[in-house]
Amino acid sequence: MSSSVDGLVSGLSTSSMISQMMKVEAAPQTKLKAKVETAETAVTSYQSVNTKLKALKSAADAVSSMGSWRALKTNSSSESVTATAVGGLTGMTGSVKFDVTSVARAQTSLLKMSDTTAEQVFPASITIQPGTWSPDIDADGVDEFTPVGDPVNVTIPDPRKADNLTNAVNSAGAGIRAYTVTTSGTEGVVQFTSMKSGAANGFQISGLETAGTGGTGPETTSGKDAVLTMNKNTPTEYTVVSSTNTFSGVMPGVTLSVSKEESNVTVDATADTGAVADKFKALVDAANAALTEIKTQTTYDPETRKGSPLTGDFTIRQMNQAVLSMVSGGLSYDKVVGKDADENDIKETVGFGSLGQLGISLSRDGLMEFDASKFTKAYTEDPAKIQEAGMAFGSQVRALADKQSKTVTGVITGRKSEIDTLTTQIENWDVRLSSRRQALQRQYAGLETALGKLNNQSSWLSGAMGG
Structure with a gap:
């Protein structure tokens, strides 16, 4: 720990002198910090370009996917x-x-009640039998029920009121829902409904045959399939x-x-030709976004003589040319036409020609354009040809975008490693500079102490000589 020694004896601003000397001492660290700042700015720019490349790859994936052409x-x-x-x-x-x-419906059974709030003549328990419904074969107007699986026993707690009945059924896990509906005054119904529609999700309730109004039992509308x-x-x-x-x-x-x-x-x-055309437009838009981002990150302004973070970066600049060359050079691709004696693919190269046949062209400002009407016309006239060529083009763009994205990712990884190394060096300089500052503070503190002693001795000698 140090203390201020400014001008105690010498009258010098020692702290200012130390600060000036520390600036000189810290010059190497300052350069390292500037390198880190430049590298971090470059990483941000690389990441921005990479985001556009990944979006281009995704759009190309959609064009090369058979599912898109089956829209x-x-x-x-x-x-x-x-x-x-x-x-x-x-x-x-x-x-x-x-x-x-x-049309499909779920089974519904209704038990009419004269008073839904009063205790009823419900039994201590009822049985719910799952099963299936089949159409009426006896011409009696009633569908046929066939039991399937084990029955579910439901205990009705006291007092045996409608709400206790429905709560017990809902807690039984029988695949049905029960609830009380008041229709007029205290009159109402207890409704039992299957949780799923269809003839295979039916049920029968035993034990409530005479529990309804006037000794009636549940009335049922059977489940039905569509x-x-x-x-x-x-x-x-x-x-x-x-x-x-x-x-x-x-x-x-x-x-x-x-x-x-x-x-x-x-x-x-x-x-849906329009949906396919939309996929192509999305690809062209993604390509233009990537081209624009590359231009933004590598541009140089001759008037201000200032460049962008990636000005002069050949790796990034050549990506622009690669995308444009793919369009201007036309389309050719390999097509599997059969198998040889060893079951290896036999391929032939298809020279499709200008991408203008897909409605894709280059504009004067170095970007891509898409003519949806031209694409739709070509696709309508020869769907097989345009689909094959379109999927091939999408695959080529996807491969190019993926390759470039991996390249940029590798550069980003290298720059981040460089930043980590520089950061470690900066931290080491922090320790070194702290030690140097303490040394200078001790040195100047010692100087002030020595000057103080000399002043004291001078005063004593002056006094002695005067005496």
Whole structure:
């Protein structure tokens, strides 16, 4: 620990002198700090470029993916039938015609109550039997119930009121929900509803046969499946069944949802050319964003004679040329045309030519442009050719962006390692400079002490001589 020694004897500003000398001593550390600052700025710029390259790779991935080219748009002739394109590799164009023979519903059983608040003649326990429903085969207007699995016993606690009954059923884990509904005054019903729709999620309740108003038992609306009758009244007629009102296997890549029974419904699925064009536009936009970022980070202003953080960085500047050359040079790619005797791929090079056929061109300002109408026209005229070339182009852009991103990542890693090394050196200089400052403070403190002693001796001698 040191103390100020300014001018105690000598009258000199020793702390100022020490500070000036420490600036000279710290010059090497100051240079190291400047290097760290420059390196950190460069790392930030590299990261900014890398973010754009990764976005370009992602956009190119979408163009090269078969799933993107299987994009569909749907149309339904009925407002009660919704057709939704879900995309993916399974998507296929086509048309289906069907009748909605039935819609799915969950089973509901009602027990009428004259007083939902009073204690009832419920038994001490009831039994819930799970099972399935099948259509009426006896022509008595009642669907047939078939027990499936083990029954569930439910104990009704005292006092045996409607709410205690519903609470006991809800806690039994039988797959049904029970609740009390007041219809008028104290009158109401206890409703039991299956948690899932469909004929396979049915149940029967034993023990409540005479527990309702006037000694009645539960009245039941059976569970039911949704059924589509395909190609009705033709040799190719068949049915598709679902426990819900959603069908996912009728058309590849399309989900159907029905809400009421209806005849002669037609659903069409066609290629969504607009969605594919949007993928290309996204790729071009991502490429332009990358090119713009590279230009921003490497530009040099001759008027101010100031450069950007990566001005003169060949690694970054050549990336710009690589992207533009890919467009200006046209497209060629290898295509597998068969197998040889050893089951190795036989490839041939396809010279597709100008990317203008895909609606892609270069503008005068060195960026890419995309003409959606030109792409759509070419794709409509020859879907197979444009799809093959488009996927090949997407794959090439993806490979280029991935390679460049890895290069930038390697540079960033190297710069960060350099920063860590410089930071360690700066910390070492902190220790060295602290020791040097303490040494100078002790030196000047000793000087002041020595001068003080000399002054005292001078005063004594002057006094002695005067005496």
